[in-house]
Amino acid sequence: MTGKDQFAAFCLANKTHPDFSAKLFDNFFGQLTGPKPKFIWFEASACSGDSISTLNAVKPGLGQILCELVEVRFWNALMPAQDDAAIQNLFSTVEEGGFILAVEGAIATKSNGRYAVPFRTENYVYTTEEMVRWMALRARWVVAVGTCAAFGGPSAARPNPGGCLGVGEVVTEKTVVNVAGCPINPDWLIGTLVHLLLFGLPELDEDNRPTLFYGKTVHSVCQRRSFFDARQFAKKLGDPECMISLGCMGPVTGADCPYRLWNDHLNWPVKASTPCIGCTNPGFPDQSTPFYTPLRIKRPDSQPAEDET
Amino acid sequence: MRKITLSPITRISGLLTIDVFVDNDGPICEANCSGEQFRGFELMMKGRKVTDSVYFTQRVCGICSMAHGYTAARLVKQIYGTELSREAVLLQQAMLGAEFLQNHIRHFYLLVLPDYLDSTLLPNGTGLCRDVRFTGDQQRLLIQHYYSAMEFSRKCHEMLAVFGGKIPHQHGLVAQGVAVEPTADRRMQFLALLKEIREFMEGCMMPDTYLLAQTYPDYFSVGLRPHRFLSFGLFDPELGGHFPAGVCDEGRLEPVNLPEIRESIAFAWFRPSEGGETIPDADKPGAYSWVKAPRYKGCPYEGGPLARKVLLGLTVGTGTMDRIVARTEEAVLIGRWIKEWIMALPEQGSYIVELGQPVLGRAVQVNDAPRGALLHAIAAQGEEVQSYVIITPTTWNFSPKDEFDQRGPAEEALVGTNGREDSLSVQVGRIVRAFDPCLSCGAHIINPKGERLMQINIQA
Numbered sequence: 001m002t003g004k005d006q007f008a009a010f011c012l013a014n015k016t017h018p019d020f021s022a023k024l025f026d027n028f029f030g031q032l033t034g035p036k037p038k039f040i041w042f043e044a045s046a047c048s049g050d051s052i053s054t055l056n057a058v059k060p061g062l063g064q065i066l067c068e069l070v071e072v073r074f075w076n077a078l079m080p081a082q083d084d085a086a087i088q089n090l091f092s093t094v095e096e097g098g099f100i101l102a103v104e105g106a107i108a109t110k111s112n113g114r115y116a117v118p119f120r121t122e123n124y125v126y127t128t129e130e131m132v133r134w135m136a137l138r139a140r141w142v143v144a145v146g147t148c149a150a151f152g153g154p155s156a157a158r159p160n161p162g163g164c165l166g167v168g169e170v171v172t173e174k175t176v177v178n179v180a181g182c183p184i185n186p187d188w189l190i191g192t193l194v195h196l197l198l199f200g201l202p203e204l205d206e207d208n209r210p211t212l213f214y215g216k217t218v219h220s221v222c223q224r225r226s227f228f229d230a231r232q233f234a235k236k237l238g239d240p241e242c243m244i245s246l247g248c249m250g251p252v253t254g255a256d257c258p259y260r261l262w263n264d265h266l267n268w269p270v271k272a273s274t275p276c277i278g279c280t281n282p283g284f285p286d287q288s289t290p291f292y293t294p295l296r297i298k299r300p301d302s303q304p305a306e307d308e309t
Numbered sequence: 310m311r312k313i314t315l316s317p318i319t320r321i322s323g324l325l326t327i328d329v330f331v332d333n334d335g336p337i338c339e340a341n342c343s344g345e346q347f348r349g350f351e352l353m354m355k356g357r358k359v360t361d362s363v364y365f366t367q368r369v370c371g372i373c374s375m376a377h378g379y380t381a382a383r384l385v386k387q388i389y390g391t392e393l394s395r396e397a398v399l400l401q402q403a404m405l406g407a408e409f410l411q412n413h414i415r416h417f418y419l420l421v422l423p424d425y426l427d428s429t430l431l432p433n434g435t436g437l438c439r440d441v442r443f444t445g446d447q448q449r450l451l452i453q454h455y456y457s458a459m460e461f462s463r464k465c466h467e468m469l470a471v472f473g474g475k476i477p478h479q480h481g482l483v484a485q486g487v488a489v490e491p492t493a494d495r496r497m498q499f500l501a502l503l504k505e506i507r508e509f510m511e512g513c514m515m516p517d518t519y520l521l522a523q524t525y526p527d528y529f530s531v532g533l534r535p536h537r538f539l540s541f542g543l544f545d546p547e548l549g550g551h552f553p554a555g556v557c558d559e560g561r562l563e564p565v566n567l568p569e570i571r572e573s574i575a576f577a578w579f580r581p582s583e584g585g586e587t588i589p590d591a592d593k594p595g596a597y598s599w600v601k602a603p604r605y606k607g608c609p610y611e612g613g614p615l616a617r618k619v620l621l622g623l624t625v626g627t628g629t630m631d632r633i634v635a636r637t638e639e640a641v642l643i644g645r646w647i648k649e650w651i652m653a654l655p656e657q658g659s660y661i662v663e664l665g666q667p668v669l670g671r672a673v674q675v676n677d678a679p680r681g682a683l684l685h686a687i688a689a690q691g692e693e694v695q696s697y698v699i700i701t702p703t704t705w706n707f708s709p710k711d712e713f714d715q716r717g718p719a720e721e722a723l724v725g726t727n728g729r730e731d732s733l734s735v736q737v738g739r740i741v742r743a744f745d746p747c748l749s750c751g752a753h754i755i756n757p758k759g760e761r762l763m764q765i766n767i768q769a
Contacts, residue, residue, distance in 0.1 A: 045348055047749045048322040049371025049477040055415065055459065056466050056476075062459040066432035073433070078419060080428035081435050082319040083734045089435060108346070111591035114578075115599075117345040118324055119317035154353075154368040161349030161589065183371060183477045238488040238661035263470035264463070266498075272474030272481040273488040277364060279478075285365065290358035 037197060038099035039070035040090065040135065041145075043077065044128040045116045045155040045164055046105025049183035050146035051077040057186035058264045065190065073099065076118070087119055094135050100193065101139035103132055106148040106155035106164035115162040129170060136171040141196050143177045144168060145189055150178035150209070151282040158286055168208060175201065178208040182279035185260055188213045205254065207282055213260070218276050219250035221258045237292075238273045247292040249278030252302050310338065313730070315737050320420040322372050323748025325707070327737055328597075329723060334730070340716070340723035342707045342741075344600035344748045347578070347589055354697035359388055359667065359689050360484060362697065366685065367478045369699065370749055372415075374477045375408035375469060376678035377699075380685045383674045385484035388689055390668035395548065396658035397486040399650045402544050403499070404469050404482050406647040410506055411465035412679040413614075413640035416745050417514060418458030421633060424739045425521060426451060440735060442524050451520075454513045461509040468502045471495050486661040491654055500651060507644040510637075518637040522630050532629035532740040534721035536560060538616035539605055539705065541675035541682045549653070550646030552617040552639075552677065556605060562620065567673065570684075572700070573602040573711035600748075602708035602717060603700055609711075611718040612681020612702045613745065614639045629722070632743035667692055678702050680745050706744045719744050 043051070055062050066072060072079065073093040074086065081089055093099050105128070108115035113127025120126055136142050144167040147153035156164035168176040177196070179188050192210055195202045202210040219225070224242045227233070233245035244251070253276055257268045269276055278288040287299060295302055316326035324345035329337045350369050354362060362381040367374035379401060386393065393401075427441045428434035430452055443451065466476045472489045473479030481489045489495065522529070542554030554565050574580070577598055580590045590596075602609070610616075611627075614635040618625055625631050673686040681702030688695045708717035716724065719741055728736040 043324065045346060047368055047371040047374075047477075048747075049368070049374065051322075052371045052477050055419075056463045058463070061463070063432075063456045071433060076317060076319050076324070077322065079319050079433065080423045080431050082317065082738055083315045085435060086317055086319050108348075111589075114591035115347045115589075116324065117326070120314065120326055120345075121316070122312065122314050154365075155348050157353040157365075159352055161352050162347060164348075182368065236661065236663055237483055237485055238490070262475035263467045266467060267470045267474050269474040269480040272472070274474060274480040274483070277480075285368075289361050289365070291361050291364055293358075 036069070036071040037140070038093055038096070039072050039102065040093060040099055040139075041072065041075035041077075041102045041104065042128070042132065042135065043118070044103055044105035044132065044149065045108045045162055046146065046148050047154075048077060048104070050104045050149075050189075051075075053183035054186050054189060056263055057190060060190065069190070070100065070193070087121075094138050097138045098140045099138075100141045100143065100196065101135050102143045102145045102189075103149045103167045104145045106152045106162070107132055107167060107170045108155070108162035108164050110161070110163035132167060132170060136167075136176075137173060139174075141177065142167065142171060142174060143179055143189070143192060143196075145179050146184050147180045147182045147279055147281075147284050150180040151207070151284070153182060154285055175204070176208060177201070177204065177210065180207070180209055180214065180280040181255070182284060185257070185262055187260055209254065209280070213256050214254035214280060216254065216256065217251055218253045218255050218257055218270075219248075221256070222250055222270060223258055224270060234273075240273065243270065243273075243275040245294060246275045247277075247290065247294055247298070248275035249281070249288050249295065250276045251295065252299070253278040253281055255280045313733060315734055318738065318741060318746070320423065320742060321746045321748065322370070323746070325741075325746055325748050327723070327741065329733065329737060331733075337723055337726045337728070340720045341597050342600075342709065342717060342719050343598045344703075344707060346748060347599040349589070351697050351699060354694050357694050359687065359692050359694055360385055360664070362685075362687070362694065363483055364478070364480070366699065369701070370747060371477045372412055372747060373408060373678045373680070375405055375473070375479060375482070376683055377685070378479060378482055379405045380674050380676055380678075380683055382482060382484045383676075384672050384685045384687055385664075387672040387674060388667050388669050388687065389484065389664040391484065391662060391664055393486050393662065394659040396654050397660045398545055399548055399654060400472065400487045400491055400660060401482055402548065403647050403650045404472055404479070404487070406544075406643045406650075407465050407469040408476075409643050409679050410510070410640055411462050411469070412745075413636050414458050414462040414465065414506075414510065414514065417518065417633070417637055418455050419462075420745075421742050422451060422455060422521070424735065424742060425525065431455070439732060447520065447524075451517060454517055457509060457513065461506050464502050464506055468499050468506070471499045471502075485664055486659075488661055490660050491651070491658075496651055496654070500648065503644065503647060503651075507641075507648075510641050510644055514637055515641055518634055522634055525630060528630040528739065529626055529628040531726060531736070532632070532722040532743060533627050533725070534611065534718055536619075536627055537608060537610045538619045539565070539610035539612050539682050540616045540620045541565060541677050541684070543617060543677040544646070549649050550642065553620055554675075555620045556610065557616070557619050558608075562622070565675075567675065569606045570700070571604060572704075573604060575602070575712040576709040577601045596709075598707075598709040600704050600707050600709060602711045603704050604711055604715075607713070609708060609715055609718050609721065610705060611744075612677070612705050613679075616681060617677065627722075629740050629743040636745070680747055681705055701747075703747045707746055707748070719746070
């Protein structure tokens, strides 16, 4: 059959389908991936901001993610089931194996993990630490969603009251793909998932973040780079020049925000005349604070982009 | 008496377990709400720069980050003695308002509504709710709107990002004002998004809410509790649409007097240290939650959309459906106000100022977040934070019992609920979700000694 005939046959076969576009996505995408992968979103010590940011995804939107991309077996923030039924979904999926495990939040280790209890039964208190260790063993892929899950992040900010660790510090048996960000840009997570499904593990940097999204520094592709090169610096928030003077972390932060943009790709912190605070870094937030203090003062060891000029 | 553990309570923010106690098939005679996570933001703020609090405390909560950022920005402003122009405050309010719309649309459609639908029709839904009363046509329409809500709620965040740069955890709203000037093109972008969202709220969400209320009228008398409400107020009374601050005790309205607030740790996993600080203790006997128990004049108070409605002077009940209806009505109202605020912006204005030097060592700011009353208080030495206190709405609504065995508001609402064992889980889910629990918010409150806030609060 020619491409044209194939397309005509496809249209004919789907004539009565109420949501034509969804079917198209399902068919063409489904051919490459087989059945929808089972997906567990597990919330540990977090603010739910990565869940909310994923709800802000546009192409695909949340409806497409839930209906077409993955089969969500557990997602505390959204799943219809609750209570025993929710635990049943989770446990049977883990026993089947072969699922994608997305962990949102850091792993709290203080007091035997009691600082983050995902659920308990009449006679047993589960901790996120033991659950994540167990699930990771049986997962096809483990993805740390957000900077808390990747590196501890704000949940592990000094003095780290909960003894929080990144997922990769707890799960050592397999590669944990770190989709960092506070919160994540939804494109980073969806892009990583699709890469895993279509092509397997993406190329990772030394912090296990996909280079596809984190491979270049914010500074190297910043729209205000010409001001930096001309040594024109902002004096206050809202000014149009380079914000190295206001604590911008762009030179030491790997992320594609300047051209990816946020919230249906309409803005990002520097475009909003405020500095990048380096939220995808392993050292966030402690290495980024005080937020408005210039990099050469708060991190004298760093070389702000001299090699990139 | 038998204990039934309901865990996890899903479709909320954060981790929540509820234990209910029943006699045979009688009503719930006791309930314990357990906040199951603790992070300790107040400890983290110690020693940081005062100005860091605006971005840092947004990380307390992913769904209402703007509310924390807005309150922290006002706190920093107070410490530095800075005044913002009328137009800067209007724009800040519009950004906060957008967060409320996002929260309320998501809460009604994505979190609450599945409790009343045949969940096998929802994506990845399992387990059949036995109490589905909608007709097939009604249900089809509601599920269509469930999907539409995904689109319109993200558009609320897009509104906010026009001036905030990104959201959750926005950048543009700071103590100095708003870093993004509302030029003509940005006003248009913001208003165009708002118009679409308002059409959805007024055309779908409002009728859907009333349909739910008509279909489940018995839920006006499920989840009842004493008529005690608290609001710190929302939006500036001098700038148009706003909700007034106040307390309501069985119909009596009074102004809020902050020194009447104190927190009990009787049933929370904390103990006082010798130095007078409250420190976490996960092994404390008898305790059952990471949430502390704030009390006003010694009593538990409920916050949120229903409280704000009551404090407008309207007479309403205290049932589950009252909470749900109030939230939707409020969203529609705020949508109208936001438009008025943007239209009231002058052509030229001052949106950002410089902070200068700190003029105060202590400050407290209160205002309402989507779920209820939010307080940030700070003690600073120069530009360095010495102590930072946050009392979030969920600590009020989901507080455990206090030293006098008084239940928290959600616990009060659960006690007395009838339900055979097979429907108990559904009942409890419906009652609890109407409060819009957020345990990532609720669970990190450290208040020196749990004593009167008078110590911190020299301004109010």
